[in-house]
Amino acid sequence: MRPGPRRSITQSGIVTAAFEILEQSGFAAVSIRGVAAALGLTPTAMYTYFPSKQDLLRAMVEALFAGVSADATDAARMADAAGATDATDAADAASDEIARERLVAAAIDLGRRLREHPGAVSLVTGDGVAGAGTVGLIERLGQGFVAGGLSVDDAARAAHALLAHTIGQVALEQAWGAASVDVAETQLWSDEPARPVAEAGERLGLRAGDPGEFRASVARLVAAWLR
């Protein structure tokens, strides 16, 4: 056997430990010192594996994005089950439908991953955290749009829009946080709500990230690009 590192610690092991801390204690708790302690290391030893904290965060974003696949076999199966008619001409429509479902499923998967760990949005919206993993995700989403019939340029636009939309939606949910802002500051002299739209948003669960509403908004965005 080759002489491995003195201790059985790897970059990906550190990333895994960092995700555990993120999940349990939030973004602010993801510190060089904290991760080192969780691994039984001295803070300075961390710099053997990552030259800076930003590089660790970047690696975490890479890992988070790498898992989002735009090939959703489930979605394809759903589209099949939904049942293309026996007409051979329906092939195009069916493949469009599959492309649509794959893209929606990818965005929902990404949303789920971001909501999984508290503060993962802060991770993803950090300065200069995008890397090869982000490039790969955009490529996969874009290929989905190409499969839906878009040109490469439009697919790039659509992929960026879908990614931004998903990150923004979850970011907005987290921005509301636990703090329940009083939207219902209805005037006493009136039965009309002072802020009807904002109240509707709260009632519909847009703030809290209602899954059905999220899916619908993603589907609308995808449709806006594919048609």
Added chain:
Amino acid sequence: MRPGPRRSITQSGIVTAAFEILEQSGFAAVSIRGVAAALGLTPTAMYTYFPSKQDLLRAMVEALFAGVSADATDAARMADAAGATDATDAADAASDEIARERLVAAAIDLGRRLREHPGAVSLVTGDGVAGAGTVGLIERLGQGFVAGGLSVDDAARAAHALLAHTIGQVALEQAWGAASVDVAETQLWSDEPARPVAEAGERLGLRAGDPGEFRASVARLVAAWLR
């Protein structure tokens, strides 16, 4: 005169000082200690005005969002100049066009504000930073969609989508940061780019936040909801 505070410092004065630091040194530099020093105060004195750092950040978000108006007289003027025909029947189409332009202008204005200060995205995507200002912005955007003919519920959905889209777009731009990721890791044995969509995104300026592309994506989203 009433006996004012011992020193001429107000909450909004602190917020202003905090924005100056944000603009000059980025989000990480916006600290209780740093803002206090800029005002000639002791860090502990800050707690007279804001009970915690999060409250200061919340106040900053409020200020940032409060300035985004969905009534764009400029946009209305543009629509007028663009020239409704003399037919009286064109009134509806013209007012739809005005609503559309107002909404696009509001999103562009928000995008501009977010890009103005480095790290403003981190500010806005923070945990629990949304407050009355966010409610107000959603209400104004929503009213724009109502003016475009949407129901209150759909207007709420559209307003949330537009806000999320805008924040997400700028967040994505910042995530790329100065670090230029090599998309062009083209294989030597082939003329075909390895990641055609990602390369297209870079070429089109989607990463860097090209203004024309940003406007187009916002316009597409608005149109997807208004039609």
Added chain:
DNA sequence: ACCTGAACACCGTTCAAGT
């Protein structure tokens, strides 16, 4: 009400030194 000074429990990062 507004402010200071000292203190507590944290940060990221560097540097010299050990194996």
Added chain:
DNA sequence: ACCTGAACACCGTTCAAGT
């Protein structure tokens, strides 16, 4: 190459005390 220990220049927040 991998790791430790000490140190530097920071954090947010609390507490007792002053006016």
